[in-house]
Amino acid sequence: MEDLFLDKLKNIIESDRIKLKEPMSKHTTLHIGGEADYLVYPSSIQEIKDILLLCKDSNIPYYIMGNGSNLLVSDSGYRGLIIKLGNQFADIEVKEEGLVIAQAGVLMSKLSSVIAEHELTGFEFGAGIPGTLGGAVTMNAGAYGGEIKDCILSATVIDTEGKICTLDKTALQLEYRSSIIQKQNLCLLEAKMKFYKGEKQKILDKIHELNSLRRDKQPLEKYSAGSTFKRPEGYFAGKLISDAGLKGFQIGGAAVSDKHCGFLINKDNASAKDFIKLIGEVIRIVEAKYGVRLEPEVKFLGTFDMD
Ligand SMILES: Cc1cc2nc3c(=O)[nH]c(=O)nc-3n(C[C@H](O)[C@H](O)[C@H](O)COP(=O)(O)OP(=O)(O)OC[C@H]3O[C@@H](n4cnc5c(N)ncnc54)[C@H](O)[C@@H]3O)c2cc1C
Incomplete structure (x- = not known):
């Protein structure tokens, strides 16, 4: 079979x-x-x-x-x-009037540098997000005050029946780290975005500034999936975890980063089981102390045996 x-x-x-x-x-x-x-x-x-x-x-x-x-x-x-979907499916077309159409597999860093090369502003926030455009639209990824929702016009998707269609921004239901693509298990094929004329040097300086901020604040030298938890309304996950005394807290090879408590890292050959146990403990301890239930931003794939 x-x-x-x-x-x-x-x-x-x-x-x-x-x-x-x-x-x-x-x-x-x-x-x-x-x-x-x-x-x-x-x-x-x-x-x-x-x-x-x-x-x-x-x-x-x-x-x-x-x-x-x-x-x-x-x-x-x-x-x-x-x-x-990676670099085999990563074409970028820059059209007139700041319109950019890109395939799902293009890396955000690559896309932001092409957009900057064309003297277009509005995508600087995406330069340091280490994913593809497909992942970013699906997650409505964002950073430093910008998010995919701000620049996207529409996206072409394929549904579970193999039907291809184009969804405008409203139909994409882009909310904090969420979209219709996640909810309906669609596959994002390409996205159409709109940017505005800017000064190339200013755009490059902004990208540089945001990337330095990241290097200062985030444990980029460690294996992670970025912020493990969504930002709970009215709080910051990293601060809650730090205030709960969990900085550096470790289960097996998985640990809360010392540098940024919102990042759970694979410190030393962690298994998925270590990692998910750490997520569970962090959620439990933060909720017990502050009454705030953290929700994972990271996506889980496969079956997790918790014995
Ligand atoms: C060091 C670090 C820093 C980070 N900083 C940020 C940040 O500042 N802001 C932020 O929002 N995120 C951040 N992230 C998280 C991550 O980079 C983003 O969520 C990114 O958008 C995920 O893209 P990806 O291509 O890696 O997706 P994947 O991890 O491969 O997949 C993520 C989800 O998207 C779905 N998906 C991916 N591609 C498609 C597609 N073409 N069609 C349908 N579904 C798809 C997957 O099924 C999965 O549910 C960070 C991660 C790391 C490791």
Whole structure:
């Protein structure tokens, strides 16, 4: 049955863009995660569509990922197929009047430098977010006062039935770290954004300034998935965790960062189990002390055995 699936997959996408039993620790910024049965790198909308439909027909679960910078994959990995949208699917078109259309797999850092090169302002916030555009739109990623919601006009998506459609900004339901793409398990193919004429040097200076701020405040030298928790209304997750006395708190190889308590890090060969236990303990202790229940921002993939 599975070989038949693989044969069909090879009719859609070249063999060298199909990985079997792929360790997900190689694909996540946390460097955690067991093997995925299949991982593929499609390079066109048609390939993505055919793969989705094949999975559906064959009853094989699938999951879309970008750069894995907001992902905790379980130690047992993923029984299904991962569609990784990366540099095979990363075209950028800069059009007139500040319109930019980019494919889901482009890295935010690359996109921000192309936008800056064209003397367009409005994407400086995205330069230091270590994910793809697909992940950023799905998460409505944001930083330093900017977010995807501010610059996006529309996005082309494919639904679980293989239907392709374009959703305008309202239909995308972009809210704090959330979108219709997450809620309806859509796959983002490309996004159309609008920027404004600016002075190139000012834009580059802003990017430089924000990146330095990040380096000063965040443990960028450690393996992490960024802020592990969403910002609770009226509070900062990092401050609550620090005030609760959890700076440096460690379970197995997973720890609360000393530098920024909102970042839980893979300090020393952490397993997904260590990491998820640490998340649970941080939530429990902060809630007991302050009555605020932290909610993870990081996405979980696979099954987590908590024995
Ligand atoms: C050091 C560090 C700093 C960070 N700083 C920030 C920050 O300032 N602001 C911020 O918002 N985030 C930040 N993050 C978190 C992360 O980078 C963002 O959430 C980013 O947008 C995730 O993009 P990704 O491509 O890595 O997505 P992934 O981690 O691969 O996936 C994240 C989610 O998006 C979905 N997804 C990805 N691509 C698609 C697609 N094409 N179609 C449908 N669904 C898709 C996945 O299924 C998953 O649910 C940081 C992370 C790190 C490690």
